[in-house]
Amino acid sequence: MLIYNSPRGTSDYYGEDIKYIDFITDTAKNIFKIYNYKEIITPHFEHTEVFTRSIGENSEIVQKEMFTFPDKKGRSLTLRPEGTASVVRAIVEHKLYGENLPLKLFYIGDMFRYERPQKGRMREFRQVGIEAIGSDGPSIDAEVIWMINNFFKNLGFKNLLLYVNSIGCRECREKYIEILEDYLKPFGKDLCHDCVNRLDKNTLRVFDCKTSGCKKILENAPKISNYLCRKCEIHLRKVFGLLKVLDIPYVHAENLVRGFDYYTRTIFEVISTDIDSAQNALGGGGRYDNLIEEFGGPKISSIGFATGLERTMLLMKDLDIDIEEPGKNQKKIYVINMSADFDEYLFGILKFFRQNKIICDTNFNIKNVSKEIKWAQAQGYSHIVVIGENEVDTNKLIIKDLDNYTQTELNWINEKSRLLKLLR
Numbered sequence: 001m002l003i004y005n006s007p008r009g010t011s012d013y014y015g016e017d018i019k020y021i022d023f024i025t026d027t028a029k030n031i032f033k034i035y036n037y038k039e040i041i042t043p044h045f046e047h048t049e050v051f052t053r054s055i056g057e058n059s060e061i062v063q064k065e066m067f068t069f070p071d072k073k074g075r076s077l078t079l080r081p082e083g084t085a086s087v088v089r090a091i092v093e094h095k096l097y098g099e100n101l102p103l104k105l106f107y108i109g110d111m112f113r114y115e116r117p118q119k120g121r122m123r124e125f126r127q128v129g130i131e132a133i134g135s136d137g138p139s140i141d142a143e144v145i146w147m148i149n150n151f152f153k154n155l156g157f158k159n160l161l162l163y164v165n166s167i168g169c170r171e172c173r174e175k176y177i178e179i180l181e182d183y184l185k186p187f188g189k190d191l192c193h194d195c196v197n198r199l200d201k202n203t204l205r206v207f208d209c210k211t212s213g214c215k216k217i218l219e220n221a222p223k224i225s226n227y228l229c230r231k232c233e234i235h236l237r238k239v240f241g242l243l244k245v246l247d248i249p250y251v252h253a254e255n256l257v258r259g260f261d262y263y264t265r266t267i268f269e270v271i272s273t274d275i276d277s278a279q280n281a282l283g284g285g286g287r288y289d290n291l292i293e294e295f296g297g298p299k300i301s302s303i304g305f306a307t308g309l310e311r312t313m314l315l316m317k318d319l320d321i322d323i324e325e326p327g328k329n330q331k332k333i334y335v336i337n338m339s340a341d342f343d344e345y346l347f348g349i350l351k352f353f354r355q356n357k358i359i360c361d362t363n364f365n366i367k368n369v370s371k372e373i374k375w376a377q378a379q380g381y382s383h384i385v386v387i388g389e390n391e392v393d394t395n396k397l398i399i400k401d402l403d404n405y406t407q408t409e410l411n412w413i414n415e416k417s418r419l420l421k422l423l424r
């Protein structure tokens, strides 16, 4: 028989992983609520143009990494490679920009990129992201960074480093790119093949190059911070000032660039410095002041951030960060049924437990009782109840506490409140 594997770059999650995923998403939802963010859910696929126009025709993602396919009527659709473009499309489509800006939204969902899979880099992965729509001031940038910093702290990360830069507004960036190109062109063949291409199409991305030759050339390249216009310069300084007030350590990373064309001014990345790994980037984000207008909405400035769920989980495991399992101390009962003849009696008991929100389960196949007890113990059940002929005849339950090996005998029909008290 043919056994199928999941497609390359995808993963199944179960058991321990689900505990991490729940912990990360619950922590995100709790912290986002404190900062007044509301959830938005958008489709997993969009018209291809939603991504090509926003992320940029010449970006790595659009050029190489999108899962694009025609639907049955020949329309081009793409599985979303990131969240911002879809959220902005939804905001404009439903005119969500009311009077009360900024509009603060968060999303949790699957993203798809055709990348070369490796640890922490997948073709289907999940992102937790936020978008703050409708403020052009630096204070919202600082608040977003503050919230993200708190999110990772609440997950248990101790040493975080924040790289912050400004890539300017359209005007100062264009001037800077010309200056950068003038600096790079004379190096000609000393640049790697990819950087020669980038010079043609997406110059700023040269700062992402990992080859030592290009890195060396870029050490002395002109820095955008020296070419920011006055407004962009003041904006960045104000963000830094607020981060200082909040005691959030940051580095002005003058060579930081990001993969999407829509970014303007403030961009940032969060790194875990507890680990020396190529995949220690937990997430990144930035301001996008023109995107809503480019999608046909009003001219309102915004900022967003996204973190990779799998990447976060991997780093938490590598760093041995323990997670607090919700309901860990809650009582859990395993009801062992000795015979299918007692099913009706069993279902009466299960119904009572479940109506009273007590976690319980039973053996649906009749097996050896002592093996069942051992199994229940290994699964973290706190109590067991065995149902045999005697119990059915007398309505008696013997409840065994698996932590301290004590047992209580009671009549579960006449002593319901005693039973509930014992299990809460």
Ligand code: AMP
Binding pocket: 082, 113, 115, 120, 121, 122, 123, 124, 125, 127, 259, 281, 282, 283, 284, 285, 306, 307, 308, 309, 310, 311, 312
């Ligand atoms: P980006 O949307 O490229 O700014 O990425 C934001 C975060 O998403 C990264 O810092 C990673 O944590 C995560 N991420 C991006 N691409 C992948 C991928 N292919 N596999 C897993 N996580 C990813």
